Amino acid sequence: MFNHLFQKLTSVVRNYHNFRLQLNIDGLPIFKSSGLQFWPILGMLQEYSRKPVLIALYCGNSKPQSLSEYLKDLVCELKSLSTGFVVNGKTFFLTVCSVICDAPARAFIKGIKSHNGYSGCDKCVQSGIYINNRMTFPELNARVRTxxxxxxxEDEDHHVQPSPFCETSIAMVSGFPHDYMHLVCLGVVRRLLDLWMGTCGKLNYRISSRQVSFISGKLLALRSYIPSEFARRPRALDERLRWKATELKQVYQNFMLLSVSIYILASPTYCLLLNDFANTLLRSFVKHFGELYGQGFLVYNIHGLTHLSDDVKVHGHLDLISGFPFENYLKKIKRMVRKPSSPLQQVIRRISELDSTSLKDEETWNTHKKLKMLHSDGPVPQGFTGAVSQFKELSIDEFVINTAERDRCVKMKNKILLVQNIIVFEGEVYIVCKEYRHIAKFFDYPIDSTELGICFVSDLSPNLMSLKLDTNVQKCV
Ligand SMILES: [Zn+2]
Structure with missing residues (x-):
């Protein structure tokens, strides 16, 4: 076990007075054959960076035997940092705003029943129903836990052992939001794909191999249009499976309830504005899901969707409570172990080496506009005379605009534009572009998609236009 939250904090302390820390705790198997597992504790300072740091690392042949031993140092350090700590004569405070875990890790850390046990929902009080070897949670309006x-x-059936976190100020229910990556992407969506393409469940919502290859073709055709901010491009669906689709419309509409509500909850613009609407959609999704695929599939992950909008109310949009940044960091930790002996030492040595260089990265985290790839190929519209510099790429905060296919579609001044060139003229940045003149809705169930900024565009104007870069520029897929 190794612990250094305080050093990490003092190395980043600048103008911040209050630190809000997001923790991530999860098991990480290393070397399949050996059975060795890491149980890293990662932290990410909110409002400061989206980069996690390693706070502690445990290694063993299973999850830590003793929860209190595992969390002892962290709890002790959190208690002391929350009462204030002094760096360079200034006092700072630290609170933990949320803890991100998958369901098994959450049950372990909170000292509660497993997600596939009765009373296993950590957000509401209901004793599940056991159907076909699966624990289901059919109740949509059970009393919520606080x-x-x-x-x-209060609910004796829920608790297994006291959690050391209860000694800290961590909110034991609202502070453990459902993580979007595990719950929705790996949980619900994977379950849906299994139902549609797998061997379990009823035949009437499976898709045929012809349909699989049709969808695969569509997915592959999209590859070159998926912006560089996406970690993965679409792949073909697995073709080993059959599908028959007499009730495809119901399946599609059910899926749209999920898709639209998750889009809303993941959007910084709509997550609070349309929060109640998203909640209604998710509840309909879960209800119809049970009718469509069978009550036996109303398992923890599906049921958990009914609690998601509440988590967003407390913590903000889904990307702020997702396991994705941690998952990427965990992969890095795994790669640091090169041989089976002394895995802890290998990781700690590598991290200390990286720490000395990582400060430089953090310094540049908040840079604004950056222009790259100077060129002189045009096009430059008429009216720009004298010194014009042309660039192929512009990075703005969290995204990139580039003249290449996948990164060139943007929304600015209520227009959908295709970027042709980026130019700097008299100290101002201009986007040289063509406009899509026809905008229509892409879908209308369960809401007109244009209300969410999702639209079908066509009729690209042949005329070049130049627009001064707006701070409200948005990138489109
Ligand atoms: Zn529940």
């Missing part, structure tokens, strides 16, 4: 009801251990 931070107070948890600390009073």
């Amino acid at each position: 931070d107070v009801s948890f600390s009073n251990a």
